[in-house]
Amino acid sequence: MIKIYSDVTTDYNIFEGKDPIELVEKYGSPLYVYNERIFRDKCREMKSLLKYPNFSVSYSAKANSNLTLLSIAQEEGLNVDAMSPGEIYVQQKAGFKPEQIFYISNNVSAEEMKYAIDNDVLISIDSISQLELFGSINRGGRVAVRFNPGHGAGHNAKVVTAGKNTKFGVEAKYLPQVKEIIKKYDLNLVGINQHIGSLFLEGTAYIESLKSLLSIAENFKDLEFIDMGGGFGIPYHKQEGQERLDLKKLGKEIDTIIFEWVKKYGREIHFKIEPGRYIPAECSVLLGTVHAVKENYGRKYAGTDLGFNVLIRPVMYDSHHDVEIYRKVDLKSDIKENVTIVGNICETGDILAYERLLPQIFEGDVLGILDAGAYGYVMSSNYNNRLRPAELLIKEDGTEKIIRRRDTLEDLIRNYEL
């Protein structure tokens, strides 16, 4: 295999010396490839964010809920946050105990709340109306409330989850109502949480929102924990040398604030973070195959099997993923050109990379879409009755293992009642 194009300098070799072209030949295309060593490293990086000792990491499993990756996170000593009964179910299958799961609910039915209550999983409530519902079905229960600290952050307006333009969290002005409902149903408010949004590469908004959350916490004297949320970003533009989030600096800043605040609060309290993307994003490359190259009214297209049914982030948020090109034989082309990489879905918007300057791409090339491990497979679909790809893990000992098989045609009709 020849790597035609990769300007990416990372400390990691995702494939651990394996040939991506052979992986595609063996397991089919497209293919999500994960590297266990990198995944574990990221879990450990997050665990060492703070010096403050009473601290834990809840992996926000919506970023990648593959059962094998979840059990590795569990082995690494992480807890999890869940967004649905389905996530709670899968997380328990991966070995998480109920007390390790935090259900951050949003607009859920009484049945969904009961599912968590019956499974002894702590729920965070996202509105006054849902707190009232929770109280009415679980008088005297333990509960957390998600606040909106008024500051958001994120790579796209669609994923900013605090501030003025979002459905999430309870505004601080509703504190009297929160207290009233807690009293009315004799609830035990054990924690407060926030999540300001997804993907920040510098920590200002996180720090500001932490300060706001702490001032909200001062309204409650018996809290067991404060959950600061996730959002830790990764550099998707590695080929352009984009800087990494400085975790050491951010950790220090958070530590200073927490150590100070705890003295004021009068007792030790548990602090949590909820990273999703940061943990699986960089351990994965999505492999796909170029089936056609063409020119349409002056624009050059590389037609692949990487439709938005496989990776939706570029279509949904205009997200950038660096692209690598692998080829069996050297075609001796040193032409660079602007190419639009598209998939095989019946929509003009099915674009993975728009007019990207890359070495000339040929039919048969295998493309590697970098940093595909977060919000990749989990957001894939069977649109156009396409089959979702397999997920392959390259283990620490260098062996490889399919950790989710590719869909089959039978999977497409499994739920129909004929």
Ligand SMILES: Cc1ncc(COP(=O)(O)O)c(C=O)c1O
């Ligand atoms: C409540 C909550 N916590 C944590 C996360 C994880 O976010 P990220 O993947 O950006 O770390 C999310 C997703 O945005 C979320 O909604």
Ligand SMILES: N[C@@H](CCCC[NH3+])C(=O)O
């Ligand atoms: N799905 C988004 C992140 C959303 C995080 C969940 N609230 C992305 O791919 O960037």
